[in-house]
Amino acid sequence: MNRLKTRWIIFGGLFLIVTLSYLTNIRFKSVASPEIQKSYDYLDSLPEGSVIMVSFDHEASSLPEIQPLALVVLRHAFKNNLKIIGVSLFAEGTAIGYRLLSQTAREYDKTYGVDYVFLGFKPQQISAILGMGESIAHVFPEDYLGTPTDEIPIMMNIVNYDQIEMVISIADGALAVHWIEYVGGQYHQNIMTALTAAMITTYDPYLASGQLYSVIGGLKGAAEYENLLGQPGGGNRGMLAQTSAHVYVIVLIVIGNILYFRGRKNGKA
Amino acid sequence: MDIGLIIAGVLTLAIYTFLYKDNPIYKAAESLLIGLSIGYALVIYWQTTLVDRLLTPLFARGELLMIIPLVLGLLMFTRFSNRLSWLSRIPIALMIGAGAGVAIPAMLYARTLKQISASVMPLMDGGGFNVEALVVIVGLLSTLAYFYFSREHKGAMGITAKIGTYFLMIFFGATFGYTVMSRMSTFIGRIDFLLTDFLRILA
Known part of the structure; x- marks a missing residue:
């Protein structure tokens, strides 16, 4: 059998299997792992009106895996009437972050500036992260849409991480490590990550040492979280x-x- | 149908034509992806770095202190001149000095001290013998032995190092497994998009 033929059989078989799996109506019931349960319980325990920061630290190419992860986190937050400050420390995550945040906000009838805000992208991740420890408005003088940050209602009482309950980094690389090392280490902020499966083992040491609160990992993690939320989706x-x-x-x-x-x-x- | 969906669907299929063999359709889609990514990043960086942090404060608000980063930034371009290239060492030294100053204490704390303290677990806890602690101790010491090259890996040292390789293999296997899972998820995500949004076969 020549090489090209073998390649066709392998990839053709995979395409067929995945497509047929979608066309059949069988659905798997994923039982939540302790890690997913921990993430869910924490967000669920936050009182209404609490503020969380969600950072879209990923490339566009990982969107198929990242999107279900981001959506479960945003849906859970909006469902529990938490307020969200969106940022991005990766240029490609900027437009995606704004789109996902706006799309989910529409589902829950949330108002921009009151229930959520997207501050946009900042280069030099470490200095941006450390800067927000002093003043978020200083690092982001304007939001993504160009409105001065101190004129946005949701930001009126927010100075730095002290007024934020948790930082959630939605990442496909090692960028969330900066949140763990600088915000977790120096500002003692709770950090949660929603990661592509390929990155899970990179973050395991931080999870084991307690520097990272919890991880929602890969499509499977998204599926388990969707079940806890009672809203089956892409996962x-x-x-x-x-x-x-x-x-x-x-x-x-x-x-x-x-x-x-x-x-x-x-x-x- | 939304024009964005059509473009996304056609480009997804164009990328997958590579599975047949390298071809001009794939090359065009690949070049478009690279060009768009670089172009998008360039615009974002131009706006958020140069315009927001330098040009607007300096020229619109008259913040004269901004001349310092402007000059330091311009000094970077002296790399292109043999005669003046030494000047670029000033901003580079500043960046390295500040970067190391910020990073070293945080990394030492997060990657070394916290990891060491997490590795030290009592062998006996309230419920009896702690198997997890034993696995961590054996794994840690044997893996460190594997990377200790100042002594020949023979006898007890050789056996310990060999055990270390098994722990490493378990780690590599888990990482590879997760990576396969991740790539499959990406593929599944695109098939989901093609069947649901693009072809609208699924509701």
Whole structure:
């Protein structure tokens, strides 16, 4: 079998499996892991009107995985009438952050400037993070739409992290580490992260040492959180496809190994 | 249908044509992605860094102190001149000095001290023998032994280092597994978009 043909079979098979998984109406019930339960319980315990900061620290290319994660966090916050300050420390996350925040706010009939605000992007992440520890309005003199920060109702009583209950970094890379090291370490702020699955092991040491409050990881994390929230979305829709794709990969690995050892036995490898 | 959805759908399919083989449609979509990403980042950086932090304060509000970062920034461009390139060392020294000053204490605390304290767990707790603590101790010491190159990995040292490689393999395996999961999620997300928003096969 030539290489191109093998490639077609592998990718064609994956495409078929994922597509068929979507076309069937089977839905998996994901049971929340302790980590997801902890994240959910914390946000659920915050009194109405509490302010959280959500930072969109990701690229556009990771949106398919990031979007369900961001939506569960934003939906839960708006559902519990929490107020959200959105920021972005990654240029590509700016427009996406504003879109997701506005889209979710419309679902819950929230008012811009009163229930939520998007302050936009700031370069030099560390200095921006440290600067907000002194004054958020100094780092972001205007919001994303150009309104002076001190004229926005939600920001009237917000000076720095002291008035914020938690920082949630929605990240696809190591940027959330800055929030942990500087805001968690120096300002003793609770930090939660919503991460792509590829980054989970990077943050495990911070989680184990208690520097990171909790992690919502990958599409599976989003699905578990959606179930707790009672609002199945992109995470739940993708669970059957993900399980099928993983089984498919495992089967391919087994077949590959059988072929390899058979070839070696016959002296071909 | 929304024009944005059509463009997104067509470009997603164009990227996936690479699975057939490298072709001009894929190349065009790839170039568009790179060009747009750089262009978008450039505009954002221009506005949020140069306009908001330098040009507006200096020229619109007359904050003369802003001349200092302006001069330091311009000194960076002396790298292009053999005669004047030494001047670029001033802003570079400032950046490195300030960066290290800010980063070292925070990193030392978060990545070293806190990690050491998290690794020290009692072997006996209220409920009896703490298996988790034992695994952490064995994993930590054996992995450190693997990276200790001042002594030959023979005898007890060799066995400990070998155990360390198993812990490393478990870590690499978990990381690789999560990475596969992540890439699958990205693919699944695009299929979801194609079937739901673009082709509207699913409600």
